[in-house]
Every structure is written in structure tokens, then in C-alpha cells.
Amino acid sequence: MAKVFKSDQSFEEVFKEFFNPLVNYVNSKINNWEDSREIVQNTFLKIWEVREKLDIDTSLKSYLYQSTKNGMIDFIRIKKRNQTLKEQIKIGSSEIEEKDEGLDVYIIRQELKKALKTLKPKNKEIFLLHKVEGLTHNEIAEFLDISVRSVEDNVKRATLALREILTENKGVFK
């Protein structure tokens, strides 16, 4: 059976790749960034302890996701025992299962953030005004005092660039 982590360096790469999606995933459930960060750190610590002998029969992504989810459920149970914090944690383990949207969306968001950083500032601004703010090409043209054609070109260029980058990055949208 091949090692999951061939070296500490590969562990570091995995840590850096999945840390933010995992923290954002946990935060979406417990609504506390600091606790979310700690849960993910502890999950990685447990894996670190057994990294040399780790033997998993699923993908690494699924393993990390399930481990983090387990850590989060344990965390919620422990917190619930503490009466003073009872009000803060209203979600139960069954609700986590019901409303769970998985880790993929957070990986996608991370990849999108990375991809957006590669766009030129003007290009990014126009693209976000159109896709996120919902402004039409005409409205953007008026707002930025540029031609409609220029807006269209910028949106098209940004879309193509994002598509290219995201396809290269593990095919999260495939």
C-alpha cells in the first residue's frame, strides 16, 4: 500500500491546500472562526501523529472531510455539556448531516479566490460587478465611464481566464 504522505513536505502541501476550505466548512456549521480553526488544526494533528502509517481506502479529500466532521461533532457534544455555552451551540450532529453541503463548495471557493487574484484589477472589478453585483453591461459602462463593448470584452476575458485556471486546478468544475 502506497504511503499517503511520502514526506513531511507533502503533508505540508495538503495542509495548506485544505486548511481554508475545511475551516470555512466548519465555520458554516458552528459560526465561530476561532473554534473552527482549532478543530481543523486538531484534525491535522491527529493525522500528523499517524501520517507514516496512514492507510486510507477513500480519497484524501474525503478522509479529511470526514475526519474534520467527526472532530466537529465531538467538539459540539463537549460544548453542549457545558451549560454556559449551551446557547451558543444550537446545532446537533443530526443537523450537520441534514444540511451538509460537503467540502467541495469550499474548495471551489478557494480555487475561485485564487483564480480571481490572477486577474488584472480592472478586469476583476468589471467581472465581479457583473457576476456578483448583478449589474448589466450598460450599467457597468455608465458606472465606470467606459464603453459597453469594453465591459463585454472584460467580462469575456475574465470568464475565459477563470475557466482555464479552474480547469487546471484539479478540475473541481469538471
Add this chain to the structure above:
Amino acid sequence: MKEEKIHKELVNLIDFKEFDVDQEWNSFLDKAKTIQPAQQGNRVEDNVKSAPVRRLPRLGLSVAASLILLIGCMYFFNLKPETDIDPILAEQQVPAEVIPEVQITDTEPAVTEPEIVEYVTPKEKVIPQEKLTPKETVTLAEQIIIENKPFVVADIPMPDAPAPEYEIYEIGEILKLEDGSTIEILDVAIMKIPETFKGASSRNIKIKRGNSEFTVTKNESQPFSVTTTNSEVSVLGTTFRVLSEGIETTVGTIEGLVEFYAIADPEQKVQISAGEEYKFDGSAMEQLSGQVETPEAEMTQTSLEGLKNLFEQNFSGKVNVKGNAVKSSEISQLVDIPENFEEFEDFLKVIELLEEHVTIKYKERRCDSCYTIESIRVKDNK
């Protein structure tokens, strides 16, 4: 590539928080270093189990050896002190069979003077490193050094606090066990449920408190039991409820049959059929009534004429109904009868079921289970 997915997630990007992963990695490494010493340079056989022992100073070793000698002697001379331990908690102690036998190197009685002794494990027990997760408690037996080497035992807990063996389950949770059985949590419950029943002679769940409904998959080779503080419910396959509150346990059977007994006095036991409910208050069993809802038999209606015909058809001619048993003026009167009337083979049982609604006069005939119905009247209170 799905454009709409990108668009949807672009809108959500505002909620996506990015931590500095380089900084997080450094913070992680700092934490990892604190747990490193327990693992670095360990061989499989002397992993973290023995690390606390190796760190003990010589004086500590001597004290530990003396303590072991004392404990060993107590077991050797069967002087185990009597304790009043909760039966559930007692199981968490070191099982007697894994406590090593004492081999005293000196033939003289070693009671008065402590000396170095060797313990040999009854069975070599190699615990793979991967099985030692931080959640596990390291028991006395697990700290034994492998390969029959002389060793010193210290009942020192692992640096990581052991996770509680009992879990809290919330109202409404439905737990599916690996054997197909289910547990519905009716009130917050504290239970210990094994991860697997594989290899076990029975399927056992422990409850400290709570109210749960068990629907058990039948498996005669692996009986199912639920242990509370001082009592146990044993079943093969059925549905029942267990309410555990301190020393009181109430068991109600919904389907099938369960056996409910006191752990301290197994003679004190009852068999609980569907619809029955018993409470054990720590000293005696008490039958309760009307606590467990059982589905009532489905009823239907028929006329007295219909009932008369059913009697004649259902009992293979052994039950006759006199021509004037039902008054002509009452022949269309309706009466409640069980929907599954045709399934009843025992005439007397049917009479018993119907007595609430009708008065039936009958005579026994000479042949076995032969009756003649003389009159059928609807009761006035109907």
C-alpha cells in the same frame, strides 16, 4: 466546467475567509512539536505506552515496583478488597484475567519485604501503534512491556485525556446499529454503544440515563442486551423501551418478549410481553400498567345475522347456532367484532373478545370443542 456553479460560488465568495496558510502551518508545527517527544525514536513495541514509564526517575521506579509487589501479593493471596463498585463502572476497571500473575523470584514469603519482582504477561499482548489514538485510555494491562521482558507497571494515564466511553445522544436521534437494530432516543440519553458487535458473544448496550426505544434485529447466536445501572434487559429480537433514571429502570415491551432482571440478583427477573411494563427501583420489580401503548386490535362491524354466519363457517361445523338464537327483530343490529375474526380457531377466545359487546349463551356438546349457541344478544350498554 459549469458556469452556473462558478457564478453561484462567486456570490458566496464574500463569506469565504482566507487564513494565512503559512502562518497556520507554523502554528501547527509548534503544536505538533509538543506531541513529538512521545513518539520520536519509538519502536513499535515500545511506543507511547511505555514512554511515561521510561521518563520516571529511578526513585519513582522503586516506588512503583513496591506498589506492584503489594498489589500482586494481594491478588496472589486472594486478598482483593471488597468494593462497592457500580457494575457498569466495574467493567471499566482492569479485567481480572489480564492482570498478570506474580512470579516471585525468592521462594520465601515476600509480604514483609518489598523486592524486585518480575511480571510475565499471561498472554503476549502486542498493541499496534496505530490503535493507540489519543481517545483511548491506557489500562494497566496495556502498559505491559512486550516480549516477556521484566517490566514495571504504573497506572499512569496517557497525556491526552481519554474520551468518555459514554456518549450523549439527543432527543429524536435514531441510531442505526451495524446489525440493523435501531435505537430511537426519546429523551436525552447517555449510552455506550460498541462500534462493532463483530466477534462478540452478545450485543450489549449500556445506559447511564435516558429514555430510548430499541428495535432489535433477531440474531439467536448473538443475544441483545441493555444494561442499566443495576439491571439488564435481554432479548433476541423485539421492540421495547428502556427508561433509566438513577437506580430506577422502567422497561416496556412493544412487540415480542423481553427478560428483565436485577444484575445483583438475577433470580429477581420478569418476562415482559407486549403491552406490559415493569419498573425496577433498585430493590424490587413492580408491574406498571397502561404506560406502553400497544396497537389495539382493528375492529369492524357486522350485523347479528353476519355474526351468526361467521360462527357457523369458522369452526368447521363444530359450532352450531340455533335458528332462533338471534331474534328476528334484532337480526340487523350491528355489533363490533375483530377484523381478523376468521383467524380465530378457539371458540372460547372469541366469546371472550366479544363479551364486551354481546351476550352469547352456549352449551358444550359431547365432541371435543363442539358448542351450540343458544342466543346472541347485543348488550344494553352498546
